[in-house]
Amino acid sequence: MKVVVDMNKCQDHGQCVFAAPDVFSLDDAGHLAYVSDPDDALRDEVEEAADVCPLQAIRIED
Amino acid sequence: MNGRIVVAGASMGGLRAAEQLRAAGWTGAITVVGDEPHMPYNRPPLSKDVLAGKAPFESLAFTPKASTADVEWRLGAKIVAARLAERTVELDDGSALSYDGLVVATGMRPRRLRCPGPLAGRHTVRTLADAQGLRDELTRPGTRVVVVGAGFIGCEVAATAVGLGVREVTVVDPLPLPMVGPLGELPARALLKRHEERGVRFALGTGVAGFEGDDRVTGVVLADGSVLPADVVVESVGSVANTEWLQGNGLDLSDGVLTDEHLRAGGHPEAVAVGDVARFPNARYDGVPRRVEHWSIPTDTAKHAARTLAAHLAGGAVELAPFAPLPTFWSDQHDFRLQSFGAPGLGLEDVRVLDGEPEGDVLVGYHVGGRLVGVVALGGHAAALGAAKYRAHLLKQPALTA
Structure with a gap:
């Protein structure tokens, strides 16, 4: 699974971190970091993360 | 799985319902009916970045999940009546749709002020068309703006208008502080100070008695008779549930659609409600049914309601814990x-x-x-x-x- 975050849209709300903590995190400065090729077993939580992003900045590209 | 689910409403709640029905295993037909001409789009930026011109209107469109590729979208169409006992809805073009399951996702519309005066120059902010129309007027030079209502939308629009460099922004509200209802006094007082420091004026503790102007609004008359000059007025005074089409079915529509703890309406196992139109008890709290207008709610309700409905239509019992979302909201201002x-x-x-x-x-x-x-x-x-x-x-x- 390939995950792409549009960093021009991202405003560091952090909702994705709650939904998929194995894939998304906030660094010490509070900015988003993420795993761009997570294991397919995490698909449900990545989809949830994409759903709850207030800026709709997360895309899952198979 | 045969049969059809009709989703009434093609905004975020309708989209999430369609997606979650697929995720819950519903393989039958899904028809989504919505009165706006657009595919579902994200509304929060309408009062913020999109109104400010920092993000294009096109950027708002949701990307529907691949699982919804075969969903039928009836856009620019409105459901005007429902007969739950017969499981049919009627559209504004006179046609009827029968269904096995119904998702109520018709949302809210802005409440309008009824006091006397011209309508031209008075805006609400709910739809893409609303925001486009307001942006056109806010970007004219020398504009004086009066925002009626100091809630989420009013405070966001006032902040955006200041950022756009309008000549003057005044927020009017009968309550003594902005957003004091949801926030309480302490944060509301801090919020007021922040807005004032950034150039927003306030007329608080006063209502609106009417609007001045002949063809178009030129001023807002306050309850004490004083007049705020205005080229543009934004009415952000709450919302009204779009439930008229459900009347006559014995549902409690006193404030949105009353549901049970699994988002089912009026004891109909085949009719669920999602989004801000749903008045549901939250098992996390006191069990009192409430509507919740936060952005997170369409997604949360859709997931639970879709599981409820898909389980019923598959002939099984609903084996879910009662709906108990943790609410969350945000608001960007200045x-x-x-x-x-x-x-x-x-x-x-x-x-x-x-x-x-x-x-x-x-x-x-x-x-x-x-x-x-x-x-x-x-x-x-x-x-x-x-x-x-x-x-x-x-x-x-x-x-x-x-």
């Missing part, structure tokens, strides 16, 4: 953000500063019986992250009893 988790509205009697101070970044806690039920942060990014630290704690709290 250069700061309000970020909330939990239910601050339930703990307005006991509001405490948890971190920081009202003059700077501040984190406020709301309590019932000494127990934390919600937090609100006001300030920069660090303040919002401070609120997020309480989320896990709020999730772990046992349910409040009625």
